[in-house]
Amino acid sequence: MTALPETTERKLGLVIDLDTCVGCHACVTACKGWNTQNYGAPLGDDDAYGAAPSGAFLNRIHSFEVQPDEGAAQTVHFPKSCLHCDDAPCVTVCPTGASYKRVEDGIVLVNETDCIGCGLCAWACPYGAREMDPIEGVMKKCTLCVDRIYNEALPEEDRVPACVRTCPAGARHFGDLADPDSDVSQLVAARGGMDLMPEQETKPVNKYLPPRPRDEIDVLAPFLERVDEGPKGFLGWLDRALERL
């Protein structure tokens, strides 16, 4: 059913720390790997070993430059995947009911055996979170690794999305954003987590933590005791001796 649930019992999602992400693309590779070998049709590639390879990915890293009015520009690596919106426009436009939002945990999924590959859901998503599989002709999107997070065959530490498990910088966090006491909710509260394109009124579940300001000098710094930066030992003697000449 493509009608959205009024509320969901939980809101599972990601919190992505733009301050910590180093733009290594490890999450992209982990996501592609897991989702090619597990739930649903493998994530397809067109001309994978040819001159113009192109494939479906559920997670991609963009890098942006932010130039403030004053001061140096800053590079921000920006991972982007499905935000599992509360008011997901991709779900309501689906004519077949293949797209749905789960009542129990809020995950937005595609039932691939019902998808006709019309592409309208990809048009309805402002974030570019949905990509048509070039081989299967069905719509692919982030499943929040629904086949990992509840999978009791996996060790407990692996029951998180593949992107979160693999991130070497610890820039990706997974949890229940409906629970104000969860680690992710507290992180969002402490760091001022934000929505992407709030004006599109999609009410995304995933939150982004803004980068911390760079090169901030403590106001008390000028009053601190000076650290002697002069050379010591033999070089110090030489320095003093030469100065006396």
Add this chain to the structure above:
Amino acid sequence: MHPAPSLIFFSTLSGLGLGLLAFLGLGLAPTEGLTGLIFFALAFALTGAGLLSSTLHLGHPERALKAFTQWRTSWLSREAWVAVAALSVMGLYALLAMPGLRLAPLGWLGALLCLGTVGSTAMIYAQLKTVPRWHQPTTPLLFLGYAITAGALLSGRVSWTVVLLIVMAALQVLAWRRGDAALAKSGTTTGTATGLGGRGRVRLFEPPHTGGNYLTREMVFRVGRKHRVTLRTLVLILAFALPALLLLLPFSHWLAAIAVVSHVVGMLAQRWLFFAEAEHAVGLYYGQSAA
């Protein structure tokens, strides 16, 4: 947005066919005998060709019947229902009307359903907040207006057609003007897309990959400013000015035929622009700017 030929032909042909069917349903075009047969055949052929063409862009056309299930929320599903209803009612109406038994209320219902189909098609585009150029009241007005104009033109209502052509030219210019300002007015920028807008000017420094992908091919399409002006001028001449001029001359079937061909070519150019000019919000993640 990528101007897919299947969608351009679908919306143009089905608009022409459904417009003519609506006029036949209202009894504003000949419905009886051989003339009736020719008119109905033309209308059904155009609509049918358009609807078939729309299935060409599906990844799994064999599952198309599933598209009838979600009419509660999806305009695409509603379009499927209304289209089938329109063709069924108009089919029955045609079978009765050609031998001379024209059931007027059945025709009115059919005409309403035909325009409903065009309206549903337009709403598929107009509902998308992600494409500010389409998310305007002018979108359904344009689609309905083009269908009604085509109906008048194809059923030979000369004076109606001339008036409609003038009104539609004005509406089209209005839609372009509003559309050009729509993305900037929507408030969606690279700044809101990344949440970094409050810190300074945000610019794409490095895309996620060196090649294109489904998103860039489908939704990040740029039309050169020069082509935009040329094509818009062509639309105004071919779709409106030339047909109006030809219809104002003393009537001949040849001139009318040229007017129809000119209007249809103009409509195809208009639909190409409708897709090609439309900026999708996702373009902001790929270096398009809101300016």
